[in-house]
Amino acid sequence: MAKETLGKTVKQLKQERTLAKSAFTKQANYLSKAANEMIKGELQEEFSKLSSLARHVSDANDDYGAGLLTEVGTEEDEEVKLNKHQQAELEKTMEECDMRLGDIREAVQANLWSRYGKEEVDFAIQEAEKACDRAQASPITAINRDGYELQLERARKLIHDATVSLKDWEKWIPHDQTADLKGRLKDLRIFGSNLEARRAEFLTAQKIAEEKRRGPDQQPQPTAVPQPVVRIKPTSLPKFTGIRRNFHRWKRDWESLQKQGEPSGSVEVKKFQLLDSVDERICRDLGLSTYNSAEDILRVLQNRYGNKPTIALEIIEDSRGKNL
Structure with missing residues (x-):
């Protein structure tokens, strides 16, 4: 039945699963022993290989399960299901694979984050915070307007760099540090928005200085009234909870x-x-x-x-x- 339906016998499907599990275990053992000596690129590449091999185990396990099912039911009205031993064995295979993948991921995460990611993300956020502080400290005068624009542009760039850095490392950030880092980045974005709004004060200072230079007889040009921005609340995404x-x-x-x-x-x-x-x-x-x-x-x-x-x-x- 399995040969006719899937092109392979149940024995062949089981052998393929065994090979997939063996390759996964070999890669997991290698990473477990060598993680502390690997550099950033090596850790990411080797874990990517392990994740791919885990997917192969999952696919081979599903194929083997499908092969077993083809051997169970023979009549159209007969309910097709595996016996408890077969079902438990299939579930155990994936549980062991997922558990080992999780353990190796924690080891790789500990190395990547402590040796590379934490310093990089902290530095990016700190530099952006310093740039925002410098821009905020700039006195609001007409003569300072161009200098403030340069400071604001640098703050924008460093906030963007910090955002990219956090995104690049997000999947490797320990769970207990994620909220703090995201909170700091959120505060940075709010700070940046406030700095953008502060540009109006420099424009006002410049116009006052220009009016003083022109004298009382010259009327200032009317300024355009900014239009309100309507923000539409996005539709919330459906949530899958595991049922x-x-x-x-x-x-x-x-x-x-x-x-x-x-x-x-x-x-x-x-x-x-x-x-x-x-x-x-x-x-x-x-x-x-x-x-x-x-x-x-x-x-x-x-x-x-x-x-x-x-x-x-x-x-x-x-x-x-x-x-x-």
Whole structure:
């Protein structure tokens, strides 16, 4: 049955899974031993390889499970399901893989963040804060206007650099430090907005100085009244909390909102919006921020929560429990 349906026998599918698990374990052992001696680029590259091998284990495990299912049901009306031993063995394979991937990720994170990321992000934010302080301290006079513009431009650049630095390192920041760093960046952006608004005071000082030079007989030119900006509150994204039976509805709603809101958005924007739509515990347990795109993340979530036979069995078992 498996040969006819999947092109391979159950034995072949199990062998492929064994090879995938072996390659994953070998890479995990290598990273575990050598992480402390690797430099930044090596750590990122080797962990990326490990993540790819973990996906291969997941795919091979699913294929093996599908092969087992083809050997179970033979009649059209017969309910197709694996026995408890087979189902437990499939789940154990993924639990062990996910646990090992999480352990290695913590080791890589500890090295990357303590040796490289923390210093880089702290420096970027501190430099932006200093630039904002210098601009804020500039006296509001007509003669200082050009100098203030230069200071403001530098502050803008350093705030942007700090934002990029935090984004680049976000997936490697320890959970207990994330809120503090994001809070500092938020304060920086507010500071920058206040500095932008302060430009009006320099313009006013310059106009007063020009009027004094022109004399009382010359009337100043009328200034344009700024138009109010209307901000539309964005639609909140649906949140997936790990309940299997809600997975496909959540995925459909999320993809629908994506098409409506930003059909041509960048890969990074789409990825971060998807991460915001998934419970933080799930993101942390599955290491979702380590994947390169929203498509990769959706595939991982599909493998873990989107198996329709499993969802159907849960609903049936739940209904039976309520009827008892």
